[in-house]
Amino acid sequence: MNDLQALKAQLVEAVENHQDELIAFCSKLIQIPSVNPPGDTTEITAFIENYLNDVGITYQKYEAADKMFNLVASIGNGEGKELVYCGHTDVVPVGDLSKWDFDPFSGEVKDGWMLGRGASDMKAGLAGIIFATKLLKKLNIELPGKLTLAIVPDEETGGEFGVPWLLERGYVQGDGCLIAEPSSPLNPTIGQKGSYWFELEVRGEPGHGSLSPLAGRNAIVDAIRAIQEIRTLWDVEITIPEEVKPLIEVSKKYMREVEKDRLKYQEVLEKITVNIGTIEGGTKSNVIPDYCKVQVDCRLPFGITQEEVTEILTTKLDGLAIDYSIQRFGFKSVANYTPAENPVCQSIVENISYVTGQEAYGVMQWASSDARHFRQYDIPVLQYGPAYLPSIHGYNEKVRVEDIVRCAKVYITAAVDFLYQK
Structure with missing residues (x-):
């Protein structure tokens, strides 16, 4: 020795x-x-x-x-x-x-x-x-x-x-x-994985709840439409760089053989995950809500940048013709x-x-x-x-x-x- x-x-x-x-x-x-x-x-x-x-x-x-x-x-x-x-x-x-x-x-x-x-x-x-x-x-x-x-x-x-x-x-x-x-x-x-946290704020027009959906514009309803689009980030096809493929594969092996309860989660290594974490909106049940805020936690795999996610996200939400803004917060990384x-x-x-x-x-x-x-x-x-x-x-x-x-x-x-x- x-x-x-x-x-x-x-x-x-x-x-x-x-x-x-x-x-x-x-x-x-x-x-x-x-x-x-x-x-x-x-x-x-x-x-x-x-x-x-x-x-x-x-x-x-x-x-x-x-x-x-x-x-x-x-x-x-x-x-x-x-x-x-x-x-x-x-x-x-x-x-x-x-x-x-x-x-x-x-x-x-x-x-x-x-x-x-x-x-x-x-x-x-x-x-x-x-x-x-x-x-x-x-x-x-x-x-x-x-x-x-x-x-x-x-x-x-x-x-x-x-x-x-x-x-x-x-x-x-x-x-x-x-x-x-x-x-x-x-x-x-x-x-x-990288982190991409953001808050979506959707703005509407208030009105009396008894006239909805004919009066005002419901920010919560628009936010629901936005959430549906945000969740499709999971479906974005991403090309994993060659140099990290061995790390991905050994990690999948780990999920198969060690943490076997994680087997069903193997896809997250190569996908953008999307968690709709919090929703806040409206003032009363009989008032058409003029705002809704949604906080979202996305995790990014290798092969995509934060700027690319922002571009994809903006394109999706712009297509809805809603009044919205996005503010990044919390963890930020690739x-x-x-x-x-x-x-x-x-x-x-x-x-x-x-x-x-x-x-x-x-x-x-x-x-x-x-x-x-x-x-x-x-x-x-x-x-x-x-x-x-x-x-x-x-x-x-x-x-x-x-x-x-x-x-x-x-x-x-x-x-x-x-x-x-x-």
Whole structure:
């Protein structure tokens, strides 16, 4: 066994021996509400600061917006490559409390599960990368280069005060990045579809409801016609670029053989998906509505740009002869990926196999994430984190404790491999 392999074996054993600290840390993160909106990360950021201070890890703290804090912390000698481990502190709202079987902010461990909002997305992953970095520091492991933590506050709303804010100002750079977002145990995500969110506003003419449809112009009725056209974006034929076809095919394999309940969703990898998310319009049942607003979430495959979608959409809606406007908001990106042969992808994938003893490979995600921002700055990136995927953003969110520990082992060994590579 060479020195590097011996070091990795030592680190896996150290994670095993300190796993109670990891689980307690994760539990406390869940117990601190950091719901976005509103996005106040004051308390959780202070808690993480204290955790880093325990072993003297230095960091910079940036308040990008009111009560939205970024932390950037580093260890290593700084004389080589830089690896970034990134995670977000914000979580989505809990929704109807009566539909939870437990307190969403309990952070309770029960029957091998960590329970609570953010358990899978993504406080377990966040705990893992912070814990792994702290453990390397505690053990006085001499790392070449630099391992940097980028802990951000504003991911769940697609906001601009987290990763993009740090990258724009040069506060985070790197030769590779791992985002501890939820993933399959053996299949990190190395590519994402693009995002195209927009609000459609349709304007009509008011009138007395007793005279409809002969009087006025019903904005809701016109919006329904518009929705019917918007939904046909799914039918747009798209030519997938040759260079990403292997990624599409291996992702379909994953959906067939691993997440078998996803088999029926294979088409989404090559289609524009359309979700009519919210509708708001009218004032009273007896008044012809003079406005209707519809928010839509589309995800874009490889092979089509946002500008092309706008052109297709405008052509469809112009043909209806309605009074409308479109305003983009939220997530905005085109499909993007990091090649599987990139060193950061290889380091994570190979160490998943090292830790689990099973074959691992990267796949494509049908949603979007902060990964797109890193790729815009030419920083290769992938996602790998503990999760019980069916519970993400839903009621009774949870994650297996063993998955939290497994991912921490991957994080700590992959950091060693990546930073020691010439």
